[in-house]
Amino acid sequence: AAVPKVAGIAANLWTAAGPFASFAGRLQAFHVDRANPKRLLAGAATGGLWNSEDQGLSWAPVDDYLPSLAIAAIAADAVDPAILYAATSEYHYTATKGVGVLKSTNGGVTWQRLPATDPSVATQFAYIMALAAHPAAAGVLIAGTWSGVYRSVDGGANWSRVFNPPMFDGKSTPVFDVRFSPTDPNRVVASLDDGAIAYSADAGATFVQVQIVPALSQRGTAQSKIAFAPTVPGTLFASVARNGGELWGSWDYGQSWLQISAQATGAALAQNALWVDPTNANRIVVGGVDLVRSVDGGQTYVKISDWTKWPTSAHADQHAIVEDPRYDGASNASVYFASDAGVYRADVTTVTPTVGWANLNSGLNATQFKNGAASTAAGGIFVGGTQDNGTLVLQRGTDNWYKWFGGDGGTTWIDPTNAQVFYGEYVYAAVQRTTDGGATRNLEYICTGITEALKPGPGESESCGPGTTGEANFYAPTVLDPNQPGRLYVGAKSLWVTDDARASPPFWRTVKTASAVDKNYISAIAVQPGDANNVWVGHNNGEVYATANALAITPTWRVVTGLPARYVARIVFDRTNRARIYIAFGGFTANNLWLTGNGGATWAAIGSALPAAPIYALAVGLTDGQLLYAGTEVGVFASADGGTTWSASNEGPANVPVEDLVVLDDGTIAAATYGRGLYYSGGTPTGTAVEYYWARRDHYFISADPVEIAALDHSPPGGWVRTGYTFRTYAAPGAGASPVCRFYIPPAYGDSHYFSASPDECAAVRAKFPMFVYEAPNVFYIGLPSTVTGACPPGLIPVYRLWDNRADTNHRYTSSKTVRSAMLAKGYVAEGYGPEIVSMCAPP
Structure with a gap:
């Protein structure tokens, strides 16, 4: 049956464009079916659940419209392996709220939310960072949330809080990992903040808190991942994120702890994974940015991955390590590693940084784009910055994806007069350029002169010149002037501009001074098509400024009032009516979209029908100013009447954050998603x-x-x-x-x-x-x-x-x-x- 279109798009009228292999995106959870080890389930940070029936040779999404695509953990019932649980949320990187715990009774084919974990009635389940199932008793679960430990003994139908002492600041204790002992299921250990853990001797009914390392009375310090040693009862290890990564051990089920080695493991707060060989307690693998292996119980380590050698080696930033259920350490030593670029497999006993790694990401597309630029030139080009998978280029005519430069990627632009010229950003306003479409990866930083750009760390090169301060958002906004494509604006603490971004090097100057509020950096920039003097900027705290003489040496700025005091995500001009300006805001609250029809004199909220969630992207039709598209935390919503009415539900491409929208014509939109890669509207429904x-x-x-x-x-x-x-x-x-x-x-x-x-x-x-x-x-x-x-x-x-x-x-x-x-x-x-x-x- 035909699905009615709204503003030319519909939920079933999107085509996934990739990438589908090497740049798979960030995974947080991984599961191998113990009844059928060829069946794998991957949980993406914001890209949902993915299923493989052939041991990772191919992947397919389980459901585009799960209640949440932020998957934090997966657990299987002890008795029936077809009963699975998935915890939702993404805590460390994006603070993406979840919807509680999802449950499947058919091996992950279909999922339903457990009503008792609905955050709208039980806010403690808005962020679940860990989930563990009892290894012997059916239906017993332990969840680690942002407000303590919760336990269920009836398959998730009901939950009780079993541990939540306040921290030093009087607020709830977040829990980052939960593990049952495989040899004594009455023993449970939970990882807390500020160097602490909690242990239980009664299957999680009660807990006692102890410090692994001395408390600093600081949140976000010395968090840990935990792993038991199945061959040595009572023994477990903790990978503690401090001092470059420390490994600690306990031989009494977590009651007391000793540091095993002074050698740094590389583990950090958001890159921490730990695995202990189920057949040999001396073989330990710790994941941080890279992976290290010990064969002497953690006394010494050797590196077994090198992210600089990717894709020959595993990608950077490790999040989960899971062995094949048939693992015996000899004839089968297969272990899966989930990272910021999907899943890799290796023989853990022999793998080296460049030998033995298998990339298992064919068809897996959980890529997290932060921004994107698209052009119809040369058969179609897309350039987009991603979370830790670099800035990627798609030559649409040949369906060829490649990486222009690595690391995190921010805003991107394609010169409309020369589609071989791209502008990109690393982080903190470190602007870059290529003049050959990135084909030879001729990375060139052009940020020297932007004194508020990226500040180098110890031993790092001065990409933006000496003396830079890093006073900008992690992903700083940039805008290529649609009236003069050599003019590039960069938002940091101040507003910077060059009138010739093609020059080597460009000359940069400030045209707007910093906000009086500390760290209130510029978050959005817009230039009026047809009037290069009309420039608007928004700030982190909701401040909005406009100038009518942006090309002057010292432009005059006016404060725009009548708007919410929260993060300004986008400012968009209506190409067909210069007096109509849209501003989109962040925050999980209602009315995140505002419109002026008189150049900013008065404003009206036009987003009351949209979800109470951030609006990351906003686009207006090229020739019909009534066509409006909002990229939200939960997909794209469309309006055919300038925002007066909106589509009743998500118009696709999935229940996923949409970070950028580019209208190529009034029938084609490129949608850069944060968790499902790139989509184009149109195609076959x-x-x-x-x-x-x-x-x-x-x-x-x-x-x-x-x-x-x-x-x-x-x-x-x-x-x-x-x-x-x-x-x-x-x-x-x-x-x-x-x-x-x-x-x-x-x-x-x-x-x-x-x-x-x-x-x-x-x-x-x-x-x-x-x-x-x-x-x-x-x-x-x-x-x-x-x-x-x-x-x-x-x-x-x-x-x-x-x-x-x-x-x-x-x-x-x-x-x-x-x-x-x-x-x-x-x-x-x-x-x-x-x-x-x-x-x-x-x-x-």
Whole structure:
């Protein structure tokens, strides 16, 4: 069924553009199914849950519209491995609130929020940093939250607070890690702030707090990750984030602690992971920026990864380390490492910084873009800065992604007169430039003269010249003047400008002095298209200033009043009406979008219908000023009447933060997301094929028709029920979308249905089986694999057709390799193309 468009976009009218492999994005959690070790589940920091059925060779998102895509931890029930729990939030980097704990009873196929953890009624679950399941008793869970430790003994239906002594400042104690002892489940240890832990001897019913290191009475200090040594009861280790990373040990279940070695491990507050070999307590791996390994119980370490050698080595910043359930330290020593660029696997006993690393990120796209610039030149170009995956370039015509420069990436611009000239930013206003599209990675800092730009650390180069102070936001705003593309503005404590950003080096000058409020840096800049003198800036605390003579040596600025006192995220001019200006604000509160129709004399809130969440991106139609697009914490919302009314729900591309929107024309928008990479609006609309099972007949059926699905969902008892499995389809014809025919097989031959995406096969079935009822030529649309190799087109995933090989003919259609293997083991026969015998190809 067609989905109505709002301002030209709809939730099912987005095309994921990547990147899908090397630049996979930040993971916080990782899980290996102990019942089927080929089945992996990755939890992205703001990109949701991702599933692999083939041990990491390929990935697909579980659900674009989970209640939250900020996944902090994953835990499995002790008795039933199909019962999984996922904690939501992102605490260290973005302070992204979660929605509580999600639960799955079918191995992670579908998820529902546990009502008792809804932060709207239980605020303690707004940030959950750790989650652990009892290793022997079903339904017993321990959650580490921003306000203490909580326990459930009934599978998450109810929770009780079991530990929350106030810290030195009288506020709640945050909990960063929770672990059950694998040898004595009554023993539980929780990691706290300020160098402390808490231990329990009664399976988490009560806790006692002790210091690992002396308290400093400071928040954000000496946090730790914990790991038990399964082969030595009572022994556990703590990777403490202080002094470059310290390893401490306890041999009495956490009651007392000793530092094991003075050698720094590299662990830090937001880059800390710890693993102890389940077969050998002397083999320990600690992750910080890189990974180090000890074979003598933590006395000494050797480096086993080097982020500067990526992708030959694992990427920087480690967050989780999980072994294969079959791990024995000899014939199987496989361990998975989740980092800021996805997941890698290695034999932990032999891996070195440059030998033995396997990149397992094909199809995994949790990239966190902070900004983006797009152009239609040269077949389409996108340049975007990311969280710790560098500034990336997409040559859309060839679907080629590459890295221009590394580290964190901020704002980006493409010169409209020369698409080979890009401007980017590292952090703290460290502006950069390339003149060949980044093809030769000819990184050139052009920030010398911006005295408030990046301040080098000890031993680091002076990228922006000597004496810089670093007085700018981590991601500082920049704007390329649309009237004169050589003029580049940079917002730090002051407003800086160069009139010739192409020069080597450019000359920089200040055109607006700093705010009187300390650290109230510039957060947004806008230049009026058609009037280079009309420039507006916003600050962290909500201050807004405007000038009508920006090209003067000393512009005159006026204070803009009547607006909220909170972070200014975006200022946008309506190209079709110079008096209309929009300002978007941050904060989890209502009315984050404001409009003036008279150049700032008066203002009106126009975002009351939008979620009470930050607005990160804002765009206006190029030729129709009534088309308005807001990129929020939970996706894109659209208005066709200048903000008077808004789409009733998220218009895609997922329930993900959208950091930048670029309108290429009034039908195409590039959306840079913080957790799901890059999307373009338009393309072929998508739908979902839902699978059903009738147990009495042992038959399967799929449908992508919403009316039919609704009827099946109301089947009488004993009839059709959902299996929990689905795959994506196309809802309309389009490039690469083949129509799927459907036949009804009468009772004498099976009383079931047959589907094919091949027009030739559909015609052959009609000719060979005239007794079959040809119901429709196009019940949905989907990709078709190569009839020779079975390979799917780029960006699509295989769908398998399996025949029951019985007199009552029935077929099962699935994108799950686990299901495929299970059906083949039952005697089903695969039908399709190529060695993998692929029948169809589905959108991810």
